[in-house]
Amino acid sequence: EIVMTQSPATLSVSPGERATLSCRASQSVSGNLAWYQQKPGQAPRLLIYGASTRATGVPARFSGSGSGTEFTLTISSLQSEDFAVYFCQQYNKWPPLTFGGGTKVEIK
Amino acid sequence: EVQLVQSGGGLVQPGGSLRLSCAASGFTFSTYWMNWVRQAPGKGLEWVANIKQDGSGKYYVDSVKGRFTISRDNAKSSLYLQMNSLRDEDTAVYYCARAPTPAYFDYWGQGSLVTVSS
Numbered sequence: 001e002i003v004m005t006q007s008p009a010t011l012s013v014s015p016g017e018r019a020t021l022s023c024r025a026s027q028s029v030s031g032n033l034a035w036y037q038q039k040p041g042q043a044p045r046l047l048i049y050g051a052s053t054r055a056t057g058v059p060a061r062f063s064g065s066g067s068g069t070e071f072t073l074t075i076s077s078l079q080s081e082d083f084a085v086y087f088c089q090q091y092n093k094w095p096p097l098t099f100g101g102g103t104k105v106e107i108k
Numbered sequence: 109e110v111q112l113v114q115s116g117g118g119l120v121q122p123g124g125s126l127r128l129s130c131a132a133s134g135f136t137f138s139t140y141w142m143n144w145v146r147q148a149p150g151k152g153l154e155w156v157a158n159i160k161q162d163g164s165g166k167y168y169v170d171s172v173k174g175r176f177t178i179s180r181d182n183a184k185s186s187l188y189l190q191m192n193s194l195r196d197e198d199t200a201v202y203y204c205a206r207a208p209t210p211a212y213f214d215y216w217g218q219g220s221l222v223t224v225s226s
Contacts, residue, residue: 095169
């Protein structure tokens with residue numbers, strides 16, 4: 001099973017600042033990585049797939065990068081609606097499909 | 109508009125059974141892999157199971173193998189999860205999710221809370 005590790009667990013950022021979230025895989029997942037955003041009481045929302053492709057309707061301030069075992073989600077200028085929990089997920093080798101533990105982006 | 113509308117959650121005793129349903133609309137259901145993903149209270153996401161377009165392939169996380177069964181009815185555009193021998197640790201919000209490839213999720217249902225408790 002591929003273990004996904006996200007850091008930091010919590011990120012405190014001021015509105016308008018840049019946020020950088022990390023995701024590490026226990027073995028190479030090539031570019032088969034997705035990112036999701038989840039707000040309280042809501043289902044997750046797909047942001048990025050293929051490590052760097054934005055899903056339909058996702059603002060350009062969200063960008064993904066990386067390959068192999070190291071990945072990054074960057075939010076270039078945080079808006080109020082971006083404060084949420086973010087999960088990465090690998091789909092290179094399954095079953096099982098596996099998620100990281102999440103990074104909570106909170107208002108500083 | 110793609111919609112996944114779930115039903116069937118609730119409170120069940122340990123060892124009991126429950127069936128979740130997910131009704132799809134707004135897309136050609138029979139052309140997509142479908143998944144169940146769960147989230148225990150205050151915890152992260154855990155993939156549970158998925159099923160191929162024609163139902164010929166089904167995959168599960170080890171912790172539910174032999175207890176849960178995923179199925180689909182393409183004529184009704186519906187996905188199901190039959191959960192038997194439920195345990196306390198199965199308590200979670202269960203989401204159905206569409207997958208454009210087998211393995212990442214572009215649309216999610218609203219979630220169904222399953223509580224296993226005596």
